[in-house]
Amino acid sequence: MTQSSVGIRLENVSAVFRHPDRGLVPAVREIDLEVRPGELLTLLGPSGCGKTTTLRMIAGFQEPSEGTIHIGDKDVTRVPANRRDIGFVFQNYALFPHLSVFENVAYGLRVRRMKPVEIAPAVDQVLAMVGLDGFGGRLPSELSGGQQQRVALARAIVIRPRVLLFDEPLSNLDAKLRLQMRDEIRKLQKMLGTTAVYVTHDQDEAMAISDRIAVMEDGRISQIGTAEDLYRRPASAFIAQFIGRANLLAGTVVERSDGMVTLETAGQRSAFRSAVLAVPGETLCAVLRPESISIGNTGDGMVAKVASSTYLGDKIEYSVIVGEDALKIVRFDPPEAERFEAGEEVRIRFPREGVQLLPAKR
Amino acid sequence: MQAAVIIVLWLLLALFVVYPLIELILTAFTGDEGYTLAPLVSALGNGHHLRAFRNSLLLAFLVGLLGTATGFLFAYTAERAELGRAGRRAFGLVTLLPLISPPFTTSIAFVFSFGPQGLISHDIFGMQNANVYGLRSTLVAESLTYFPLAYLALRPLIASIGGNLEEMAFSLGSSRWHVFRTVTLPLTVPGLANAFLLLFAASLADFATPLILAGNDLPVLPTEAYLQITGMFDLKAGAILSLMLLVPAALVYFAQRRLVAGRSYVTVTGKGGGQALHQALAPTARLLLIAACASICIFILYLYALLVYASFVVAFGANDTFTLASYRAVFTDGMTAIEDTLIIALIGMPLGGLYAVVVGYLVCRTKFRSRQAMEIVSMINYALPGTIVGIGYLIAFNKEPFAITGTALIIIACYIFRYSPSGIRTTVALLQQIDRSIEEASFSLGAGSFATFRRVMLPLILPAFFAGLGVVFIRSMTAISATIFLISINWTLVTVRILENMTELSLGIAAAFSVFVIVVVLVVTGILNFFLRRMTSPELRRSLSGYSA
Numbered sequence: 001m002t003q004s005s006v007g008i009r010l011e012n013v014s015a016v017f018r019h020p021d022r023g024l025v026p027a028v029r030e031i032d033l034e035v036r037p038g039e040l041l042t043l044l045g046p047s048g049c050g051k052t053t054t055l056r057m058i059a060g061f062q063e064p065s066e067g068t069i070h071i072g073d074k075d076v077t078r079v080p081a082n083r084r085d086i087g088f089v090f091q092n093y094a095l096f097p098h099l100s101v102f103e104n105v106a107y108g109l110r111v112r113r114m115k116p117v118e119i120a121p122a123v124d125q126v127l128a129m130v131g132l133d134g135f136g137g138r139l140p141s142e143l144s145g146g147q148q149q150r151v152a153l154a155r156a157i158v159i160r161p162r163v164l165l166f167d168e169p170l171s172n173l174d175a176k177l178r179l180q181m182r183d184e185i186r187k188l189q190k191m192l193g194t195t196a197v198y199v200t201h202d203q204d205e206a207m208a209i210s211d212r213i214a215v216m217e218d219g220r221i222s223q224i225g226t227a228e229d230l231y232r233r234p235a236s237a238f239i240a241q242f243i244g245r246a247n248l249l250a251g252t253v254v255e256r257s258d259g260m261v262t263l264e265t266a267g268q269r270s271a272f273r274s275a276v277l278a279v280p281g282e283t284l285c286a287v288l289r290p291e292s293i294s295i296g297n298t299g300d301g302m303v304a305k306v307a308s309s310t311y312l313g314d315k316i317e318y319s320v321i322v323g324e325d326a327l328k329i330v331r332f333d334p335p336e337a338e339r340f341e342a343g344e345e346v347r348i349r350f351p352r353e354g355v356q357l358l359p360a361k362r
Numbered sequence: 363m364q365a366a367v368i369i370v371l372w373l374l375l376a377l378f379v380v381y382p383l384i385e386l387i388l389t390a391f392t393g394d395e396g397y398t399l400a401p402l403v404s405a406l407g408n409g410h411h412l413r414a415f416r417n418s419l420l421l422a423f424l425v426g427l428l429g430t431a432t433g434f435l436f437a438y439t440a441e442r443a444e445l446g447r448a449g450r451r452a453f454g455l456v457t458l459l460p461l462i463s464p465p466f467t468t469s470i471a472f473v474f475s476f477g478p479q480g481l482i483s484h485d486i487f488g489m490q491n492a493n494v495y496g497l498r499s500t501l502v503a504e505s506l507t508y509f510p511l512a513y514l515a516l517r518p519l520i521a522s523i524g525g526n527l528e529e530m531a532f533s534l535g536s537s538r539w540h541v542f543r544t545v546t547l548p549l550t551v552p553g554l555a556n557a558f559l560l561l562f563a564a565s566l567a568d569f570a571t572p573l574i575l576a577g578n579d580l581p582v583l584p585t586e587a588y589l590q591i592t593g594m595f596d597l598k599a600g601a602i603l604s605l606m607l608l609v610p611a612a613l614v615y616f617a618q619r620r621l622v623a624g625r626s627y628v629t630v631t632g633k634g635g636g637q638a639l640h641q642a643l644a645p646t647a648r649l650l651l652i653a654a655c656a657s658i659c660i661f662i663l664y665l666y667a668l669l670v671y672a673s674f675v676v677a678f679g680a681n682d683t684f685t686l687a688s689y690r691a692v693f694t695d696g697m698t699a700i701e702d703t704l705i706i707a708l709i710g711m712p713l714g715g716l717y718a719v720v721v722g723y724l725v726c727r728t729k730f731r732s733r734q735a736m737e738i739v740s741m742i743n744y745a746l747p748g749t750i751v752g753i754g755y756l757i758a759f760n761k762e763p764f765a766i767t768g769t770a771l772i773i774i775a776c777y778i779f780r781y782s783p784s785g786i787r788t789t790v791a792l793l794q795q796i797d798r799s800i801e802e803a804s805f806s807l808g809a810g811s812f813a814t815f816r817r818v819m820l821p822l823i824l825p826a827f828f829a830g831l832g833v834v835f836i837r838s839m840t841a842i843s844a845t846i847f848l849i850s851i852n853w854t855l856v857t858v859r860i861l862e863n864m865t866e867l868s869l870g871i872a873a874a875f876s877v878f879v880i881v882v883v884l885v886v887t888g889i890l891n892f893f894l895r896r897m898t899s900p901e902l903r904r905s906l907s908g909y910s911a
């Protein structure tokens with residue numbers, strides 16, 4: 001690609017909707033976001049958190065009620081969508097139903113007044129890139145969902161936009177196709193080097209496809225980082241539970257020394273290495289991944305009671321009770337003899353390293 | 363660009379919708395010394411006017427009941443009785459013909475059948491001087507003319523509550539009759555109410571049928587207003603009578619709006635809720651329904667056959683010799699009317715279609731401050747009885763600064779603003795099916811709003827454009843209630859010629875005119891459908907099929 005990638009910058013951007021009954025509804029609240037040139041950044045968050053709204057403001061389908069948006073060096077806050085040089089892939093594909101696959105893809109080139117002789121090879125090239133050679137003559141209604149999404153992708157990339165925007169492009173596909181398509185999207189985006197923003201509420205998808213993930217919650221961005229950052233160092237309980245699975249064990253700080261923090265839960269103690277600034281008496285939450293907790297009959301560790309055990313072939317899932325909290329534990333590929341039954345008393349041990357301690361909720 | 367279009371549209375709406383209505387109201391309420399309520403008070407004290415008011419309401423109420431019942435009978439039978447091919451054809455024909463026939467068709471046929479020389483009254487029952495005029499025949503003729511409206515409104519509803527719901531109730535052990543009574547009927551109630559209001563409004567506004575069939579003992583408002591103006595040259599009395607029509611018409615209109623807005627628990631998808639229950643009807647019930655529908659079908663076809671027959675004989679009932687004289691008269695004396703009507707229809711058609719598509723698009727897909735007002739104002743002339751619109755135009759455009767009485771323009775404008783709203787509705791319905799993201803996709807690919815409209819939206823709403831064309835054409839060929847006030851020496855209409863022939867008792871020529879109109883309408887709508895099919899993709903046609911009416 002000759003054209004160099006550009007970044008996207010949102011500064012203090014807000015979006016407010018006027019709702020007939022509820023008055024003004026803030027959908028996006030004062031977010032700052034920087035997408036680096038050439039990277040694929042995912043907006044991840046639960047339904048209604050403002051992902052689509054943010055993406056639509058970047059596209060120019062909607063004007064922010066406050067703040068500015070830059071694409072490259074240019075302030076595009078008031079630039080309409082058709083002059084932003086973007087490619088948008090919609091959740092429902094949004095193909096033009098009256099145009100053939102070829103004409104759908106050629107559309108952006110035609111409105112750019114490209115010469116007809118140059119259009120055909122360009123269209124054929126991207127159709128080949130998305131694996132649809134020979135489908136040019138069909139109508140969208142004559143394609144499967146996956147094929148339609150490929151047309152939508154081809155239509156967006158054929159114009160070589162500076163920015164690619166995806167709004168849950170895979171959510172209408174079945175699980176297997178979803179995996180395949182997300183790899184293809186990622187490969188194409190890397191190959192073209194186009195800066196991309198990708199919206200999804202599926203954390204697996206987000207982790208698989210992104211350079212970085214921005215987790216949104218209630219109109220705000222609560223954390224940005226690589227998938228690993230978010231998994232290992234969640235900034236809040238919300239993120240801990242949203243990225244991967246997590247137990248939150250609340251405990252009172254009883255001791256802090258040598259970089260170790262000791263928490264007491266239901267009269268039992270456990271120590272974690274942490275740089276967190278905590279004073280004895282304060283309540284903290286330890287983020288404990290189910291697969292990081294070990295379980296046994298004897299030895300040291302906390303005393304817990306098994307509430308349920310579920311055998312799933314390659315793993316066993318336990319739910320155990322400590323004090324008033326229930327913890328999930330996953331044992332992968334356990335030896336045949338190792339099986340704890342509901343009601344049994346067990347010992348559980350937590351890793352000392354790499355456990356995130358967060359201020360307790362509320 | 364968009365702002366300019368909106369301003370032009372508002373100017374047109376102000377001139378052709380708001381201004382005539384205001385002029386009408388002012389005329390009604392102007393006394394010798396400025397504005398006064400005196401005319402209204404005296405109108406309410408006028409026994410004759412009050413009687414016309416009462417008759418209009420009574421007739422509309424009865425037509426609403428009878429027409430809705432007939433429409434429901436047909437719709438239910440069509441959806442549940444597993445009709446054969448011939449049955450479906452007959453249903454299609456019988457529910458289409460009344461909608462495209464010129465206004466006096468049923469009335470003429472009634473006279474042929476039940477009048478003094480009538481086939482049934484005179485020839486079969488040997489009655490002398492049978493009296494066809496009065497409430498009974500007006501009621502039946504109007505119901506037969508308007509029941510297709512109820513049928514078209516109810517059929518998709520019955521289809522959509524088909525299959526699953528009834529099947530479920532059925533599987534729970536209910537009897538067929540019980541299912542009908544406890545599931546189907548209650549779910550159809552809002553639709554029945556809607557159909558009733560449709561027919562009520564249609565009958566209230568009907569001018570042609572009562573003019574021929576009501577006779578002297580059953581004055582109704584539209585005919586009274588017409589007679590006051592053309593017979594007594596009393597514009598003011600006509601205005602007041604037509605305003606008396608406005609009150610129930612407005613009430614019905616708002617009731618209907620509320621009903622449609624609150625259509626909550628039955629969603630009409632047009633796709634239908636799966637297959638109708640196999641053998642939804644007990645065999646005897648099925649036979650009874652089919653027999654009832656078949657007799658009505660046969661009766662309607664019989665009326666049309668009489669019409670055709672009468673157009674080919676010297677004098678129906680008196681001299682049954684075959685002759686082409688009636689058609690000769692149509693194509694000689696009647697030729698100017700035919701030419702005028704066709705010119706007006708052909709000019710009005712594309713303008714009306716374009717107007718409908720543009721207004722529909724603006725109202726549905728853009729945001730501007732007066733959007734909702736435009737949606738409402740553009741529907742006014744459609745909702746008002748033709749008599750009101752016609753008298754309003756007569757008053758408003760008879761004087762400076764807009765003296766266009768006597769021109770073709772006034773008739774064309776009347777048709778466009780009165781009949782395009784159905785095209786607006788089709789456009790809106792179609793647009794609501796086209797996801798907004800389709801437009802956004804076009805924007806994101808670099809197209810501006812004009813290019814998007816031309817390349818994407820216009821092709822997609824083309825079906826609505828053609829449907830709009832069809833409606834304007836059909837109405838231009840068949841309408842009379844408003845335009846009867848707007849014709850002149852220079853521009854006259856086929857429907858008015860039919861009326862003149864009726865009053866001159868040249869019934870054969872009136873019949874020939876009617877047959878001619880029906881044939882022309884069938885041919886032209888056939889051509890429109892052909893183009894529609896050629897120009898739209900199969901997928902679009904599928905999504906359109908729910909709207910072609």
Ligand SMILES: Nc1ncnc2c1ncn2[C@@H]1O[C@H](COP(=O)(O)OP(=O)(O)OP(=O)(O)O)[C@@H](O)[C@H]1O
Binds near residue numbers: 019025045047048052
């Ligand atoms: N056109 C609108 N009018 C009013 N409120 C809106 C509109 N669009 C979105 N909202 C509101 O703004 C908030 C954010 O919506 P948005 O579509 O951005 O969420 P999302 O994160 O994309 O959710 P999802 O995962 O369900 O797509 C929601 O509370 C929503 O109800």
Ligand SMILES: [Mg+2]
Binds near residue numbers: 051052053
């Ligand atoms: Mg969304």
